Amino acid sequence: MKTNRLSKSIEAALNAQMTKEAYASQIYLAQAAWATAEGYGGVGNFLFRHAHEERNHMMKFLEYILNRGGKVTVMAIPAPDKNPSNLQDCFNKVFEQEVDNTASIYKIVKMSLEQEDWATWNFMQWFVKEQVEEETLSLNLLDKIKIAGGEKATDEALQELNKELKNMADEAPEAREATTENP
Ligand code: FEO
Numbered sequence: 001m002k003t004n005r006l007s008k009s010i011e012a013a014l015n016a017q018m019t020k021e022a023y024a025s026q027i028y029l030a031q032a033a034w035a036t037a038e039g040y041g042g043v044g045n046f047l048f049r050h051a052h053e054e055r056n057h058m059m060k061f062l063e064y065i066l067n068r069g070g071k072v073t074v075m076a077i078p079a080p081d082k083n084p085s086n087l088q089d090c091f092n093k094v095f096e097q098e099v100d101n102t103a104s105i106y107k108i109v110k111m112s113l114e115q116e117d118w119a120t121w122n123f124m125q126w127f128v129k130e131q132v133e134e135e136t137l138s139l140n141l142l143d144k145i146k147i148a149g150g151e152k153a154t155d156e157a158l159q160e161l162n163k164e165l166k167n168m169a170d171e172a173p174e175a176r177e178a179t180t181e182n183p
Helices: 008-037 041-067 087-114 118-148 155-171 173-177
Strands: none
Touching (some): 008 087, 118 155
């Protein structure tokens, strides 16, 4: 009896998405390191936490593939792009990367619908909801930097923003929601 409940194409798409989540984690990690080195430890802390969250997303895909009897293929993760040129650029990149990820999630939802793979369709709904939260979170970051003055923001305004993000760590339920212990 065939025990793999995933079609070849869905298995491949889920594996690719697993790698994409790992890539997202590397991007956040690189940006967090950059922000911290630039003196924005609060922003760095926020981004480090998000890097961890993306690793948890990666694990959710890995666990799902295994649970469905599929084959997990761990692939190389591309290196992140070059460092941002300033905080606004950093937050822009965060937003772009989340939008790109949403498009990729939607493709798998569409595939599962077309193939009537309702288990995968149902599994993917968690990510559809998560992407709404993540896009909102990154849009809020863009609003904050705009209010601080955008590219013309003073050092004082940026340090205020830095402090705000440092304190936000305990106020961001969406960043805590996904863990491997509490998926
Ligand atoms: Fe795993 Fe930010 O999406």
